[in-house]
Amino acid sequence: MHAIEAGTQFVTMGVDREVFAVEVDAVQEILDAREIARLPNAPDFLLGLIDVRGHSVPVLDLRLKLGLPAATVTENTRIVVLDVECGGRRLLLGLLADRVFEVTGLDQDAVEPPPEIGTRWRSEYIRGIGRRGSDFVIVFDLARLLTGEEAALLRKAA
Amino acid sequence: MRFTIKARLALGFGLVVLLAVVSAVVGIQSLANINDSLSHLVGHTVVKIRAANRIDTAMANASRMERNLILETTEEGMARRAESLKENIAAVRADIARLKEVADGEDAKLVEAFAAAWAEYEPISDKVRDLAMANSNNKAEALAEGKGRQTFRSAYARMVELTTAFEKRGEAGGTKLADRTRQDMLQVVVNERNILLQDSVADMEQQAKAADQYVKEVEDQIGDLGPLVAVGERDLYNRFRGEWADWLEIHRQVRALSYENTNNRAYTLSSTDGIKVRNKAQEYLKQILAKARVDLENAEKQAEADFTTARNLMIAMLGLSAAMGIGIALWISISVSRGLSLAGGLAHAVSQGDLTRDIDYRSRDEIGDLVDSLKEMVARLRTVVTEVNSAADNVASGSQELSASSEELSQGATEQASSAEEASASMEQMAANIKQNADNASTTEKIARQSSKDAEASGEAVKKAVAAMQTIAEKISIVQEIARQTDLLALNAAVEAARAGEHGKGFAVVASEVRKLAERSQAAAAEIITLSGETVTVSAEAGEMLSKLVPDIRRTAELVEEISAACREQDIGADQINQAIQQLDKVTQQNASASEEMSSTSEELAAQAEQLQQTIAFFRLGEEQAARRPSQPAVKASHRPIAVAHMAPKAKPVPPRKRNGSAGGVTLNLAAAGADAHDAEFERY
Numbered sequence: 059m060h061a062i063e064a065g066t067q068f069v070t071m072g073v074d075r076e077v078f079a080v081e082v083d084a085v086q087e088i089l090d091a092r093e094i095a096r097l098p099n100a101p102d103f104l105l106g107l108i109d110v111r112g113h114s115v116p117v118l119d120l121r122l123k124l125g126l127p128a129a130t131v132t133e134n135t136r137i138v139v140l141d142v143e144c145g146g147r148r149l150l151l152g153l154l155a156d157r158v159f160e161v162t163g164l165d166q167d168a169v170e171p172p173p174e175i176g177t178r179w180r181s182e183y184i185r186g187i188g189r190r191g192s193d194f195v196i197v198f199d200l201a202r203l204l205t206g207e208e209a210a211l212l213r214k215a216a
Numbered sequence: 217m218r219f220t221i222k223a224r225l226a227l228g229f230g231l232v233v234l235l236a237v238v239s240a241v242v243g244i245q246s247l248a249n250i251n252d253s254l255s256h257l258v259g260h261t262v263v264k265i266r267a268a269n270r271i272d273t274a275m276a277n278a279s280r281m282e283r284n285l286i287l288e289t290t291e292e293g294m295a296r297r298a299e300s301l302k303e304n305i306a307a308v309r310a311d312i313a314r315l316k317e318v319a320d321g322e323d324a325k326l327v328e329a330f331a332a333a334w335a336e337y338e339p340i341s342d343k344v345r346d347l348a349m350a351n352s353n354n355k356a357e358a359l360a361e362g363k364g365r366q367t368f369r370s371a372y373a374r375m376v377e378l379t380t381a382f383e384k385r386g387e388a389g390g391t392k393l394a395d396r397t398r399q400d401m402l403q404v405v406v407n408e409r410n411i412l413l414q415d416s417v418a419d420m421e422q423q424a425k426a427a428d429q430y431v432k433e434v435e436d437q438i439g440d441l442g443p444l445v446a447v448g449e450r451d452l453y454n455r456f457r458g459e460w461a462d463w464l465e466i467h468r469q470v471r472a473l474s475y476e477n478t479n480n481r482a483y484t485l486s487s488t489d490g491i492k493v494r495n496k497a498q499e500y501l502k503q504i505l506a507k508a509r510v511d512l513e514n515a516e517k518q519a520e521a522d523f524t525t526a527r528n529l530m531i532a533m534l535g536l537s538a539a540m541g542i543g544i545a546l547w548i549s550i551s552v553s554r555g556l557s558l559a560g561g562l563a564h565a566v567s568q569g570d571l572t573r574d575i576d577y578r579s580r581d582e583i584g585d586l587v588d589s590l591k592e593m594v595a596r597l598r599t600v601v602t603e604v605n606s607a608a609d610n611v612a613s614g615s616q617e618l619s620a621s622s623e624e625l626s627q628g629a630t631e632q633a634s635s636a637e638e639a640s641a642s643m644e645q646m647a648a649n650i651k652q653n654a655d656n657a658s659t660t661e662k663i664a665r666q667s668s669k670d671a672e673a674s675g676e677a678v679k680k681a682v683a684a685m686q687t688i689a690e691k692i693s694i695v696q697e698i699a700r701q702t703d704l705l706a707l708n709a710a711v712e713a714a715r716a717g718e719h720g721k722g723f724a725v726v727a728s729e730v731r732k733l734a735e736r737s738q739a740a741a742a743e744i745i746t747l748s749g750e751t752v753t754v755s756a757e758a759g760e761m762l763s764k765l766v767p768d769i770r771r772t773a774e775l776v777e778e779i780s781a782a783c784r785e786q787d788i789g790a791d792q793i794n795q796a797i798q799q800l801d802k803v804t805q806q807n808a809s810a811s812e813e814m815s816s817t818s819e820e821l822a823a824q825a826e827q828l829q830q831t832i833a834f835f836r837l838g839e840e841q842a843a844r845r846p847s848q849p850a851v852k853a854s855h856r857p858i859a860v861a862h863m864a865p866k867a868k869p870v871p872p873r874k875r876n877g878s879a880g881g882v883t884l885n886l887a888a889a890g891a892d893a894h895d896a897e898f899e900r901y
Binding site for chain 2: 067069082083085087088090133136158161
């Protein structure tokens, strides 16, 4: 786990009541919610494929991935297309988030490691917990979010 | 029990008819009995008698034919007789068969006995016939009389010649001998005849013996003559001998035939055995006949007895039915005549006007009903006459009252006429007011209609405004969408700028500004949408209120129209009232003259009532009704208030409350307070 560099920009997104963030470098594009082609025998969190300018991109539902119940699509629902380095390979994938807030930096001093116990989610996905003003922002560890097995599955799907 | 004339007649005729039927049945029964015995008579007894009689005749005929057959000499005759005999025997047989058919009981035994006797007779008869047919005696006689006689004459002539020759020659001995020969010859012939005449063979043989003696003498003498015969006479002598020999031969034949003696035997048989058997048969026949006659007599007696019984019974029935018929007829006619004469008397009394009569006749039949009806009729008539009497009295007094009333009426009519004129003037004033009302109402109606149209137009305008507002809201939502897209684009630009690092800083600021602008546009659009939504709601409410207003205005117009119509009707009604008042004036004048006429008519009526009283006095009502007549004025007096009471309601005005309820609609009663039935149809504003 490498430390977060100062001045790094993040894209913040909302899932349920929490605010999550990914590094802006991993974000390729932010899209409106659109029709997703479903895949047979896929795990629950893998919603299916979308077409992004000629590339097939698998989409994951963040809510399901984080163990939350699925929510209906609203006009704020967004798909954040990520370009992730995973196991030495580049991987294009979409995360379905309830909303996307902005591109912003975090208050650097406030970035903390994730707590060991008493959380609602699996803490290995979390790279750290930062602050922006009084709000907590949970920064994803994208490589962990997509474990080797899942990444292989996604590659296969793509 | 009710015993009507119909029932009585039915009973009487029924009994008489029943007796007639019984006597007819008895007569038919007797006739049937007589018919039976007659049939038996014709079928059996008479047949029996006839058959027996025929048998008797046939038997007599047969007997006669038998005799004739015995006596008959020619073959032809015999054949005829035999045929006849056979026929008669056949007839007897046929009748025996018939007798057997019809015979019964004792008769049958007699018939059987007779048949047996006849059967016994028949072979005897056959034998007699055969013997008679043989006919030997007659044949013998014929031979003797015919050929015998000729030959004998010839021989005798030769002997006479010979005798003559001897005499000529003077041969005395010869002549004597020849004479003796001739005498003996004649003696033989005599004996032959005697044989023929004998019945029994013994007698015949006796005669034959004598004849033989003479024949021998003749033969001897012929022999003696031989030497005496001269040469010239030899021829004659020989011829004589030949002829004698011929005759002898014939004589022997005659004798043989005679000995056969069939005719005599037949006769004997017929007159001994035949008669005996026949007599026996005849005896049975007689018995049969006697028996049949006895049957005949018995049948006659039986028929007579039947007839007598039937006649007596029928006479008795006839007598009984006649007596019963007369009795019933008398009974019915007496009862009917008594009742009818009573009823007739009552009817006559009523026709003479006497209603006091009463009759006492108790019978539960039609006459009784008639008498009861008559009595009821008289009672009713009595009541009716009494009522007519009192009515006539009432009419007389009533007509006087009527006269007085009509005068009052005349006076009242004059007052009424002046009142009607006043009412007419008031009505005209009212009609003018009503016309003014009607004009105002129609103007109001026009205005209300215009308002209704205007309200409708306003409603349309509001609807159009609402539609325009909705269009604006739609357009604004497009703007909102564009703002959202812009926001997204700005976000992506920000991402790009961030990824560009230091080089992208300026661009990031721009993207941020754009994003802010987009967010503000979005907020403004949302605000506009909210506002336009509110406007639409308000406009819709306004439209709704307007649309509610339109029917109200329309309703107002209609009500005003109704008011206008009612005013017109009122106008017409006022006219009608005016006319009616004028009509009333005329009627009042007519009433005045009519009441005068009525006065004179009532006098006429009084005269008529008097006449009626006189007419009705024709009926006499007896003591109690006559006694009641003077008390009738009291009755009349009690009737009077009733007559006045009848008139009173007509004179009284009808209560106004009731008038309002009527369906006329032209009655003006503006003073009446409170709602009535018509008010319910209108709404108050």
